[in-house]
């Protein structure tokens with residue numbers, strides 16, 4: 001009996017640690033995502049800010065001048081690299097979230113049958129008790 005309890009606590013600990021790891025990883029990924037976004041803002045404020053052809057300022061996240069239509073290849077490459085990094089982090093975040101969801105489903109699947117079983121047991125015991133104590137009185 002003690003052995004079983006020990007194993008259960010070990011399993012529970014491992015489960016909690018895995019959940020914590022995933023949550024930690026998610027936090028890191030969100031931070032990385034924010035860093036990428038701030039880099040994007042930095043790119044818009046430094047580097048290639050104005051159109052080399054007409055001098056008008058580029059709009060955020062755009063490599064094409066909205067006034068004369070000039071496309072800055074350098075700016076385009078930088079933005080594309082940032083977008084690719086962002087996409088990578090986004091898909092990683094989704095993966096981690098799915099993993100966490102699956103993990104959290106496990107105790108639910110274990111707890112529900114256990115609870116139903118316990119309810120049935122209690123109900124049967126109660127009926128048995130009532131029959132035993134009140135049965136002779138009714139009959």
Ligand SMILES: [Zn+2]
Pocket residue numbers: 051052053054055056065066067068069070
């Ligand atoms: Zn321009």
